[in-house]
Amino acid sequence: MPARTTEESKKSQILAALEDQDTTVSMDDPLENEMVLNMGPQHPATHGVLRLLVRLDGETVTGVVPELGYLHRGYEKIAENSGYHEFIPHTDRLDYLSPLSNNVGYVLAVEKLIGIEVPVRAQYIRVLACEMARVASHLVATGSMAMDVGALTVLLWTFREREKLLDIYDVLCGARFTTSYARIGGLQQDWTPQCTSMLNQFLQEFKQDLEEVEKLLRTNRIFVDRCENVGHISREDAIALGLTGPILRAAGVARDLRRDNPYLVYSDLDFDVITLTESDALARFYVRIAEMKESAKILRQALDRLPAGPIHAHEPKKVLPRKERVYTRMEELIHDFMLINSGINPPVGEIYQAIESSKGELGFTIVSDGTGQPWRMKIRSPSMTNLSALPLMLTGGMISDIVAVIGSLDPVMGEADK
Amino acid sequence: MNQEIIDRLQARFPSSIRATEEFRNDLTVTVRTSDLVSIAQFLKEDPALAFDMIIDIVGVDRFRGKERFEVNYTLYSLSHKKYLRVKVLVDEDDPTVPTLTGVWSGANWHERETYDMFGIKFAGHPDLRRLYMPEEFEYYPLRKDFPLAGIPDSLPLPRR
Numbered sequence: 244m245p246a247r248t249t250e251e252s253k254k255s256q257i258l259a260a261l262e263d264q265d266t267t268v269s270m271d272d273p274l275e276n277e278m279v280l281n282m283g284p285q286h287p288a289t290h291g292v293l294r295l296l297v298r299l300d301g302e303t304v305t306g307v308v309p310e311l312g313y314l315h316r317g318y319e320k321i322a323e324n325s326g327y328h329e330f331i332p333h334t335d336r337l338d339y340l341s342p343l344s345n346n347v348g349y350v351l352a353v354e355k356l357i358g359i360e361v362p363v364r365a366q367y368i369r370v371l372a373c374e375m376a377r378v379a380s381h382l383v384a385t386g387s388m389a390m391d392v393g394a395l396t397v398l399l400w401t402f403r404e405r406e407k408l409l410d411i412y413d414v415l416c417g418a419r420f421t422t423s424y425a426r427i428g429g430l431q432q433d434w435t436p437q438c439t440s441m442l443n444q445f446l447q448e449f450k451q452d453l454e455e456v457e458k459l460l461r462t463n464r465i466f467v468d469r470c471e472n473v474g475h476i477s478r479e480d481a482i483a484l485g486l487t488g489p490i491l492r493a494a495g496v497a498r499d500l501r502r503d504n505p506y507l508v509y510s511d512l513d514f515d516v517i518t519l520t521e522s523d524a525l526a527r528f529y530v531r532i533a534e535m536k537e538s539a540k541i542l543r544q545a546l547d548r549l550p551a552g553p554i555h556a557h558e559p560k561k562v563l564p565r566k567e568r569v570y571t572r573m574e575e576l577i578h579d580f581m582l583i584n585s586g587i588n589p590p591v592g593e594i595y596q597a598i599e600s601s602k603g604e605l606g607f608t609i610v611s612d613g614t615g616q617p618w619r620m621k622i623r624s625p626s627m628t629n630l631s632a633l634p635l636m637l638t639g640g641m642i643s644d645i646v647a648v649i650g651s652l653d654p655v656m657g658e659a660d661k
Numbered sequence: 662m663n664q665e666i667i668d669r670l671q672a673r674f675p676s677s678i679r680a681t682e683e684f685r686n687d688l689t690v691t692v693r694t695s696d697l698v699s700i701a702q703f704l705k706e707d708p709a710l711a712f713d714m715i716i717d718i719v720g721v722d723r724f725r726g727k728e729r730f731e732v733n734y735t736l737y738s739l740s741h742k743k744y745l746r747v748k749v750l751v752d753e754d755d756p757t758v759p760t761l762t763g764v765w766s767g768a769n770w771h772e773r774e775t776y777d778m779f780g781i782k783f784a785g786h787p788d789l790r791r792l793y794m795p796e797e798f799e800y801y802p803l804r805k806d807f808p809l810a811g812i813p814d815s816l817p818l819p820r821r
Contacts, residue, residue, distance in 0.1 A: 311793060312793035320802060320803055358685065483714075483765055484767040592685065593684060604716065623735070628770070631767065
């Protein structure tokens, strides 16, 4: 039968191809030693689902192609099809290591679009939230970078510190991980005295604990050898590629949106922008350590200055009313109904608002057509842009440097893939 | 600063600035596609402007008959600490924009993303592949005519 013959011949073709690959070694040039290695997307050192195609000459990397998209969930499409309030929980899942600052970044963009400003107390609480997120995220970055190059202890120590911050999140907003804390025109809950005492306790211990972590790595010969002069990128390349955050500052560019384009109350707070010029994996590690110390400084100042007062802007047609008032008062019930059903209806226009998140510049472009849903929302994710530097950083280096460099970039794929 | 940017651009490219708009202190300059690269080069190299970083590229599907798409370039000047949005309008029949990878190398991935999501081609791009979706995917998911739930069987599945 003709059908069977084709099937058989197909089978034998496949078998032949398999045999060919498995059993025969063909070499056109005996000195040819190039190979292409596929790393990830399921690889513990890629911090999620990053895939790298690496071309190797012996142990030297001669080319890298990063492949993204394994965690692409289409958040920009979801944003176009949901109201402005509805999108807040999705921002938790962008950079899932610092959800608090993502929430703040998003609501700041919406507030800029509708033209409202939150009361000073809410701004201070948001600063507290952002800086706690930065410390928590940098702790994970430091620990996992050390783990990638072989020092497991550090990861356990930094996670222990991070747990304390997550406990504060828990008291602050009822969730440790997916916080959804900021609201358009306010916050989900007020800062409590219990949060103050917990944060005070944390800050007291943090200085010494961080020093221990630093000591463990600063004098660790293996760690220093594996990170020094690895993943270098020049200042010019870093600017041209649009890198942001600790990677740009480790390359000697003092760009920090908290100081350069201040939002919230950062212009009233005293902190330094950390820069180093070495621009290697080790420099990025040192920048993160120093930034955690600066964040602790900011946290202490913000705690001291935290003013009393309301935490919601008085904009009943834009800001969701408190639930207890919705259930007891007519006016608030109507506003709640209108806000949930037709949305906040901002004016027609386009805005861009960015914050300095732990990874770099986290920005939101919102194109509004005047309805309750954004016509277009674009997330500018720092992880994605920072990853675009990988080919430059890795080419010419050794294969073992790859994990150190990825660790020093601290990408979060939830954010890079959106 | 906003007025200064407009003035300098108007003086240098009097016929290629289509519109300028200011909203919440964000400046948007709409330019003609044909002059995009030279305007970008000027914005980067003029010392009074010095937009040396490309922050983002935002494609927008306006879903209208003529000039359906927009491409927005969010630029940043390190020395002036200033943002600028440069906009070009793109036709649906031939959605092609010249690439800006020659001006800012960071435009590379952002342009790939815009191509992936809207199908806007960037002429002269060194490596115009999809960034997120698989290469064999036929649709452009952020176009307004792509349904939220996706299109059944549009992603290749293993055969039974």
